[in-house]
Amino acid sequence: MAITDTSKPILAVGCRWNRENEEPMLLFPEGAIKVQGTGLAILELCDGQRTFPQILEELQRLYFGADPKRIRDDASRFLEQLHEKRIVDF
Amino acid sequence: MSNPLALIAEITHRCPLHCVYCSNPLELAAAASELKTEDWQRVFEQAARMGVLHLHLTGGEPLARADLEELVASARQARLYTNLITSGLGLSRERLARLVECGLDHIQLSFQDSDQTRADWIAGTKSHAHKLKLASWIREHRIAFTTNLVVHRQNLDHLEETLRFLETLRPDRIEIAHTQYYGWALKNRSFLMPTPSQLETALQVVAAAEQRLKGKIRIDSVLPDYHAKYPKACMGGWGRRLVLINPAGEALPCHAAGVIPGLVFENVRDRPLQSIWNDSPAFEKFRGESWMQEPCRTCERRTEDFAGCRCQAFLLTGDAAATDPVCSLAPSRGLIDQTLRESPSNVVSAAALASDWTYRPNPTRT
Numbered sequence: 323m324a325i326t327d328t329s330k331p332i333l334a335v336g337c338r339w340n341r342e343n344e345e346p347m348l349l350f351p352e353g354a355i356k357v358q359g360t361g362l363a364i365l366e367l368c369d370g371q372r373t374f375p376q377i378l379e380e381l382q383r384l385y386f387g388a389d390p391k392r393i394r395d396d397a398s399r400f401l402e403q404l405h406e407k408r409i410v411d412f
Numbered sequence: 413m414s415n416p417l418a419l420i421a422e423i424t425h426r427c428p429l430h431c432v433y434c435s436n437p438l439e440l441a442a443a444a445s446e447l448k449t450e451d452w453q454r455v456f457e458q459a460a461r462m463g464v465l466h467l468h469l470t471g472g473e474p475l476a477r478a479d480l481e482e483l484v485a486s487a488r489q490a491r492l493y494t495n496l497i498t499s500g501l502g503l504s505r506e507r508l509a510r511l512v513e514c515g516l517d518h519i520q521l522s523f524q525d526s527d528q529t530r531a532d533w534i535a536g537t538k539s540h541a542h543k544l545k546l547a548s549w550i551r552e553h554r555i556a557f558t559t560n561l562v563v564h565r566q567n568l569d570h571l572e573e574t575l576r577f578l579e580t581l582r583p584d585r586i587e588i589a590h591t592q593y594y595g596w597a598l599k600n601r602s603f604l605m606p607t608p609s610q611l612e613t614a615l616q617v618v619a620a621a622e623q624r625l626k627g628k629i630r631i632d633s634v635l636p637d638y639h640a641k642y643p644k645a646c647m648g649g650w651g652r653r654l655v656l657i658n659p660a661g662e663a664l665p666c667h668a669a670g671v672i673p674g675l676v677f678e679n680v681r682d683r684p685l686q687s688i689w690n691d692s693p694a695f696e697k698f699r700g701e702s703w704m705q706e707p708c709r710t711c712e713r714r715t716e717d718f719a720g721c722r723c724q725a726f727l728l729t730g731d732a733a734a735t736d737p738v739c740s741l742a743p744s745r746g747l748i749d750q751t752l753r754e755s756p757s758n759v760v761s762a763a764a765l766a767s768d769w770t771y772r773p774n775p776t777r778t
Contacts, residue, residue: 323627336518336556336584340465342491347465349493351518351556351585352632354417354465408584408630 323405325374325398329412332370337409350409360385364397368410374398413652413699416689418466419459419492420656420667423452423483426476428501429539430771431524433562433597433604435667436472440775441659449479451661451681453486458685459655460490470497472659472775475507481514488515495520497560500546501539508549518556520587521547525567526577547581558585563614564604566759572617579621579629586629588618590636594668594723596772605755611639638748642713643720643736650698650722655689663688665695668723672732698722703733707741 325331337350345356348365357365363384367377374397381393404410425440447455456467467487474480475498487494495518496511521543524531531540550557559578563571571588578586591597591604606614618633625631637644647654647666656664662677663685669675675694689695697703701714708719719725720736728737728747735742 334556334584335554338493338517340491340493342460343463349465349517351495351520351558352466354493406627 323402323412325401325405325412327373327375329374330370330372331368331374331377331401331405331410331412333365333368334408334411348409350407355409360396361400364400365410368401374401374412413690415462415686416459416464416653416655418468418654419455419464420468420470420654421452421455422470422472422656422658422667423447423474423480424476424659425472425775427471427473427499427772427774428476429473429499430773431562431596432600432771433564433591434595434772435592435597436595436772437668437670438595438599439670440472440773442775445660446477447657447659447661447681449482452483455657455680455685456483456487456490456492458680460492462686462689464655465493466495467492468495468497473499473501475501475503481507481510484511484516485514488517493517498522499539500543503546505549508546509553512553512555516555518558519550520558520560521550521583522560522562523574523578524562526570526574530567544581547583551582556585557581557583558587559583560587560589562589562591563606564591565606565610565755565757566603568606568610568614569759571614572621575617575621579625583629586621586625586631588631588633590634592636593638594671594727596770598727599770601751602755605638605751606636607755607757608639608752611636637721637724637736637738638752640738641740643717643724643739645717646721646724646736649718651689651695652699652718655685657685663692663695665698666723668727669694671723672726698733705733705735707743708735711741 340347340349345358347354348357367380378394378397381397382390401410405412424446425436426443474496484494494516496516497520500521523543528540532538559581561574593601597604618631622631651665656666657680658664661679661681663680664677677694678688678692704714704719708714720739722732725734725736726732729744734744737744737747
């Protein structure tokens with residue numbers, strides 16, 4: 323499913339952080355992924371309150387000077403992939 | 413060697429169901445031999461310190477333990493991701509709410525079939541109607557919900573219908589598990605082994621469901637290994653990623669390892685889990701590659717599938733170090749081909765089946 327401007331992404335039910343280790347792990351049924359860098363920045367903004375454009379705005383502030391189109395493409399691809407794996411809902 | 417990522421805790425072998433493909437050993441642990449609450453709590457702490465991320469509470473039926481809430485709370489306190497694998501039998505709406513409050517992350521509810529009568533004779537008990545109610549209660553909470561369906565010759569013909577039924581329960585995940593032939597399922601193999609045409613249809617049905625449910629429900633399905641070309645990397649390799657603790661406290665590399673003669677399983681009552689994992693002879697036995705035989709020893713797949721399943725090798729060839737006979741390169745592959753050739757293809761009536769197959773009993777209380 324494609325993410326839209328009204329989407330408010332949030333971690334899916336049954337998906338949560340484990341921050342015991344140096345690199346935060348995202349835990350979900352039968353699996354876990356290490357998240358770092360941009361991925362971590364994106365997911366930390368997915369609180370179910372912010373809309374996708376608001377997330378992009380914050381990312382733009384964080385990665386000052388980066389091409390807005392590239393930020394949008396990367397973030398939507400990332401979130402759509404996690405949506406398919408049922409890790410993120412929107 | 414790295415530490416395990418998941419702990420499978422068989423907290424009891426008591427179970428109100430009598431499934432003919434149960435993964436428990438034929439020799440079930442009696443209630444009196446079970447670990448106490450504080451033993452499990454200590455083990456959860458130890459596991460979390462070792463870097464274990466996931467805890468799978470299973471059985472038997474884990475709900476048979478009155479201290480399940482306490483166990484879930486301790487697991488969560490130890491920061492383990494806690495999954496309850498259950499038939500749901502006897503789980504009330506109130507107890508479910510308590511388990512969620514204690515920190516349960518994920519519930520995996522087993523189904524036998526979409527149809528009440530058929531489901532009940534596979535399980536050897538009446539359980540289906542209650543599961544339906546339970547599924548709707550589960551969706552009242554913010555926890556992950558998986559429905560698990562074990563498939564075999566007697567229920568594969570209506571897989572599509574069953575999947576459509578499971579969809580209506582709105583799980584996050586549907587797990588389709590082909591019966592694996594150990595313990596009770598091996599005893600009942602001639603009734604359970606699917607036919608090649610059933611498998612072919614099942615592949616198409618699953619592919620269509622995956623497409624239909626994309627982004628809504630994740631489907632996890634694995635081909636049964638008898639029909640595969642190469643063996644599964646059983647448990648991610650012996651003593652590599654998973655540790656199982658049985659009701660009596662013995663630490664095993666997998667559910668079935670007890671069938672292999674000569675292995676002594678150390679008990680978490682006597683030694684910390686980390687030491688058992690590090691150097692107990694049972695875990696060391698099939699680590700690395702020096703125990704492997706040809707063709708595995710020089711096969712380039714050995715680092716992927718670790719020569720397959722040790723228990724299956726023993727159960728079918730009598731030698732636990734042999735190449736898993738399901739491998740097309742195994743000298744003993746003929747055994748599997750023969751089984752497939754000789755497996756009947758009939759789907760039989762409930763009554764006929766009930767008189768012929770072996771239901772798993774409930775272990776004694778003492």
